[in-house]
Amino acid sequence: MSLARRGLLVGRFQPFHKGHLHVIQDILARVEEIIVAIGSAQCSHSIDDPFTAGERIEMIRRTLASEQIDASKYLLIPVTDVNDNRLWVSHVVTLIPHFDVVFSNKPLVKILFSEAGHEVQPIRFYHRELYSATDIRQKIIDGVEEWKGLVPKEVAEFIISIKGDERLRAVAATDVVN
Amino acid sequence: MSLARRGLLVGRFQPFHKGHLHVIQDILARVEEIIVAIGSAQCSHSIDDPFTAGERIEMIRRTLASEQIDASKYLLIPVTDVNDNRLWVSHVVTLIPHFDVVFSNKPLVKILFSEAGHEVQPIRFYHRELYSATDIRQKIIDGVEEWKGLVPKEVAEFIISIKGDERLRAVAATDVVN
Amino acid sequence: MSLARRGLLVGRFQPFHKGHLHVIQDILARVEEIIVAIGSAQCSHSIDDPFTAGERIEMIRRTLASEQIDASKYLLIPVTDVNDNRLWVSHVVTLIPHFDVVFSNKPLVKILFSEAGHEVQPIRFYHRELYSATDIRQKIIDGVEEWKGLVPKEVAEFIISIKGDERLRAVAATDVVN
């Protein structure tokens, strides 16, 4: 049985963690190539979206390289938000090369791509109870060192090298101007 | 006494319910024609705004046709949101034909149109305790069949025909990608 | 043989002229209902787009009423421009109710709707050499009274009532601030 040509995975990757890595590896066992769309690409420097699209690309790229995944197997594409949910599928489809199947467990993503006629398959999570970007950001804010073990080593090093942990703590601090 | 020429009613109609229908009927007893501006027209596929502007137009149009309201008496115009509240009146006024009076009980709408020099009259609600779009959406999400009795028959049939109830339940499901 | 349910006609209607009226009449002989999308709805007060969407709706509505075309047969929907051509089809489809066939001779409109899987049929023009919105705007600018014969009587009267001819001449005047 031959693999479908290309799969699409959409995520925010704030930050890219070990669960995300397992999802990509799992998808690459099911399709020949994966397009990783980095959503909310225009967002950065906020509690929910601390890292720029470029920084998230760097995280993923370094990790996949370290995992010795062939760079010809994946494409990393930043995708900004649009106002209208139904425009969003066209927006994504415009920005990225042709794909054959969308991988998502997110109900909105599933319904939007389904209504637009795309095949959607579920993501098989690896230890979901363990890997959560929200929890990781909270641990960074709280100064709980354990966050470094929840992301690939390259991601932890990169975040520290750009002082991303300090940035996140700064934007999480209570706003004092009024 | 002659009627004012045209009234304007602004709403989101997510979905169009029996209370809305009574409001339109009541306004049509007070003015010759009504412009129904379908607000937040760019929104869809969310818990608060599940239906597209086109779908909401369809709901209203089918209902008013079934009620045998002369189609020359009303205009259904989608109006997207704008960022600035004070631009909003100009935006609405640009998109729709001339009107003589705005019908609204919404404080923001009232103050914005009043500050721009428009006459604003209150809406006379019919059984407000009964008809609430928020409640209807919640009933759809919860699978409480009673919602079908709160909207005109044409609306219930239309929502089911486009699987709008399934869509709303889907977007209401907890987001599981992180 | 039954008619297709709904046709879509997209135009700017700057202004609505007799050729446009014939196109609508012709389409209404081929489909049950027509959605007239008034494009570039955000544009007004320029040489190419002198009239607001609301004013264009008024022109069309008065003309079709005068022609005794049943108001339940048509929908007039303003559609603003979007930046990306490929998003445009989704944008239009979001704003208007379901339609079965697009009527257009405009190559870009034809290819965009075709690529998105919609049926496109050609418009049968009536005296195209005679009716051109560009020519009509030029005649208004030049003060050539003949323009009034090229648009429906209701349109000529409406344009004059809102001083639309003066507006067009004003915006066409050479800009003298630098």
Added chain:
Amino acid sequence: MSLARRGLLVGRFQPFHKGHLHVIQDILARVEEIIVAIGSAQCSHSIDDPFTAGERIEMIRRTLASEQIDASKYLLIPVTDVNDNRLWVSHVVTLIPHFDVVFSNKPLVKILFSEAGHEVQPIRFYHRELYSATDIRQKIIDGVEEWKGLVPKEVAEFIISIKGDERLRAVAATDVVN
């Protein structure tokens, strides 16, 4: 020791209160000129942002004139929001003249300007526990007259002259259309 040429203060000033006035006076003791950037300039007529940028400029201008601060010492510039935090610094820098130092206690503002290479100095607040725009807005909504003592006399008079207190109470009223 000569003063730095220009300082930048960014705030929303909803409304401009006595604490803001002290901050400006304090900064003017440290730099030759101050640029006051009026943020979220596109916002108005909401609970958090009741006043337009123009109204906020008027408040500040009248107060500083009354305080006999030389008008050549300050510039009042409205700055609209942008979607991307990192674009925001470029956006501000594009709209205003050159400045040498940013005054802010707001963590996001501090980190964004710092990452872009600007010097940031803290604001020395005057009776912060007393002067809070959020509290003042709440007092206006609740009809607690004491708010007038928390803003400069010129601001209180101006707000009342434009019926800004009524506007704020109106937009704070529960939305009754659904």
Added chain:
Amino acid sequence: MSLARRGLLVGRFQPFHKGHLHVIQDILARVEEIIVAIGSAQCSHSIDDPFTAGERIEMIRRTLASEQIDASKYLLIPVTDVNDNRLWVSHVVTLIPHFDVVFSNKPLVKILFSEAGHEVQPIRFYHRELYSATDIRQKIIDGVEEWKGLVPKEVAEFIISIKGDERLRAVAATDVVN
């Protein structure tokens, strides 16, 4: 006879030249205060709009200071473009304090403000044949030194200090990437 309180002048000031200065001086003889709205504020680094809004503010401010015009007599406000001409008046009015009369010879500006109910008065130009921003930009591009005599001394010095003449020549160079 007392002067009207505030006049509004809208221009792009690319760059601010001696003709503009005379216009401001002339308006200040007719009203107590002038709001100078710096239009197309988001534009810069192009042949028609080489300077940022901030740079244009600097030009005007330095010139008016040098002319010993009291800084309390004028306000310099950057105003970005909006897509819709009819929204533009609301956009301007939102960003700036109240004004009583608009000064303009530009037909579009005149008709937009007039339609919105504002008083518009003509600008009395001083040697229009001499002072043209378009000509000045062309002279800068062509390296014709005479441009320095057409703008106030402070403007010439400022442009040179920011290498604005080099920038304009650079953006005017034929684009060689394809």
Added chain:
Amino acid sequence: MSLARRGLLVGRFQPFHKGHLHVIQDILARVEEIIVAIGSAQCSHSIDDPFTAGERIEMIRRTLASEQIDASKYLLIPVTDVNDNRLWVSHVVTLIPHFDVVFSNKPLVKILFSEAGHEVQPIRFYHRELYSATDIRQKIIDGVEEWKGLVPKEVAEFIISIKGDERLRAVAATDVVN
């Protein structure tokens, strides 16, 4: 001597031609990695910008794969336009990973990146008189088969497979609706 880590090349690639390929190869001889930013990413289906960002990524990716350039050496990132030239650099920098040098001969790109403090180096073109995207688009429109020799074989095949040549001819056809 070690190579700079990453170079940035910005282009529209409408379509990607042999000259572009040589530029990339030349840059890869000077830096370790290249980020190819695909500009005007939101544009498609027009005479100047016939192909979507996704299609352009596909063209480049297939060509570089065929040329056996290691996929770990390049990143292909779509970049949409922004309104303000000076925001544009921040916008690009936000969307892509860190880079050390920009390669460009385009005066605007050079001055914008230079003013923002980036190193800019010239592109060494290969047979510029031969390879021009504008000429290639014109040849496609005119049905001159020679265009296929000016682009890499993979690009010619891809364009034909998506009927891109037909699309370009269609959008180039005179617009007949008015």
